[in-house]
């Protein structure tokens with residue numbers, strides 16, 4: 336039997352539709368906050384959801400990879416592979432990972448489509464000035480101090496998604512407001 340062919344009936348048996356929901360955006364854009372809020376709301380209604388946290392993945396699945404273009408591509412493909420496995424088994428895989436290159440994101444989308452698995456790209460569209468002011472992990476300050484180079488959106492590329500399924504603006508909005516927008520979007524897609 337072809338690899339993967341055994342997995343699909345599981346989702347059918349539980350009646351749950353899965354999907355990969357990839358939240359792409361700059362560091363401190365709000366990807367993790369929104370992914371966790373979405374998972375919490377899905378869990379509260381008994382839905383199966385997992386957050387594939389970028390930092391955790393880099394610790395376990397992508398240990399040793401850095402932030403070169405090639406390493407970021409490899410990281411994104413690995414995460415995409417795992418997300419698709421979850422999604423095809425009825426789980427909503429929420430992926431708050433920068434994924435700065437359009438061709439990397441498109442390759443992940445392509446594999447989902449080839450497997451008939453729903454893939455939704457959500458651009459967490461927060462301007463770099465706002466991200467830099469939030470600076471959750473102190474990376475923007477480190478870059479400004481010359482202690483870090485290759486920071487996405489500052490001195491490393493971020494290719495803005497041209498046709499995401501959803502673009503969420505977070506500037507000047509509360510987390511509750513943007514989380515509600517994401518939840519409504521998931522509801523419209525039959526995922527919540």
Ligand SMILES: Nc1ncnc2c1ncn2[C@@H]1O[C@H](COP(=O)(O)OS(=O)(=O)O)[C@@H](OP(=O)(O)O)[C@H]1O
Pocket residue numbers: 361362363366367389390393402406407408410411431432433434435472474484485486487491
């Ligand atoms: N140089 C550089 N550029 C961008 N990000 C950096 C860098 N160095 C460390 N970090 C931190 O790494 C976190 C995980 O990155 P990702 O795996 O999401 O990135 S990628 O998709 O592989 O580009 C990412 O997490 P988030 O802040 O949650 O986006 C950053 O905090």
Ligand SMILES: Nc1ncnc2c1ncn2[C@@H]1O[C@H](COP(=O)(O)OP(=O)(O)O)[C@@H](O)[C@H]1O
Pocket residue numbers: 360361362363364365366367368369431469471504505506508509510511513514
């Ligand atoms: N409307 C909003 N949506 C999401 N995050 C917001 C919003 N407004 C402010 N924030 C804050 O921005 C920060 C985003 O951090 P985080 O979610 O870790 O970003 P990322 O995962 O993209 O690096 C959090 O401290 C969050 O509370």
